[in-house]
Amino acid sequence: LTLTGEIDPRLPKALKGDPRRLQQILMNLVNNAVKFTESGGIHIRLFLTTPTLWGLEVRDTGHGIPENEIEHIFDAFHQVDRTPTRQQGGFGLGLSIVKQLVQLMKGEISIQSAPGRGSSFTITLPLTEEDLEMKRAMSHSALIIEDDADLGTIFAEALRSAGFEPQVIRDGAIAQRRIKEVTPHIVILHLHLPHVDGSPLLAQIRSDGA
Numbered sequence: 001l002t003l004t005g006e007i008d009p010r011l012p013k014a015l016k017g018d019p020r021r022l023q024q025i026l027m028n029l030v031n032n033a034v035k036f037t038e039s040g041g042i043h044i045r046l047f048l049t050t051p052t053l054w055g056l057e058v059r060d061t062g063h064g065i066p067e068n069e070i071e072h073i074f075d076a077f078h079q080v081d082r083t084p085t086r087q088q089g090g091f092g093l094g095l096s097i098v099k100q101l102v103q104l105m106k107g108e109i110s111i112q113s114a115p116g117r118g119s120s121f122t123i124t125l126p127l128t129e130e131d132l133e134m135k136r137a138m139s140h141s142a143l144i145i146e147d148d149a150d151l152g153t154i155f156a157e158a159l160r161s162a163g164f165e166p167q168v169i170r171d172g173a174i175a176q177r178r179i180k181e182v183t184p185h186i187v188i189l190h191l192h193l194p195h196v197d198g199s200p201l202l203a204q205i206r207s208d209g210a
Contacts, residue, residue: 002041010048013161016128021101028094029058029121037062049124052132059120065113073111074099140185142166145175145201147193155188172201179205
């Protein structure tokens with residue numbers, strides 16, 4: 001049995017929310033999947049669903065759920081017998097708790113399942129204003145024109161942690177060509193570059209509206 005995961009690169013670097021509730025939601029969904037998956041795997045996916053919503057999906061290759069049971073799957077104390085010989089314990093509260101926590105976080109939960117095809121639980125939650133600000137920043141590019149490799153790395157890490165996508169260029173001549181190809185939102189420029197004086201390059205950047 002494998003456990004894998006993926007994160008949509010379009011998501012903000014960090015999400016604002018209740019870590020305890022999110023942890024309990026994830027643990028309950030994964031534990032539920034483990035109970036009913038004897039072979040194959042469980043996959044966790046974090047993704048952007050719309051510009052203002054993000055999603056958490058837990059998908060398994062387990063026994064699946066009969067169609068007539070799906071509408072009751074989130075009921076308290078409801079248990080689905082998904083195996084020929086029922087060996088799973090518990091009180092049938094895990095998924096009910098998940099739904100209540102999702103609703104407290106102003107989200108929604110849905111399920112897709114069929115016998116023999118596994119199950120997929122998907123939660124959608126709203127992005128907070130802080131999340132949206134970070135997401136908007138992530139769509140911004142940054143150009144670092146710096147011949148010192150260590151300084152370039154420091155600048156890049158600082159901008160990346162702020163949600164920007166930085167590119168480091170160490171050669172002034174290459175930077176001249178690159179400026180014509182892209183319009184970065186932020187430029188960090190070392191004025192004393194090899195091969196090219198930084199002052200004319202700065203004038204070029206300003207004239208291009210970067």
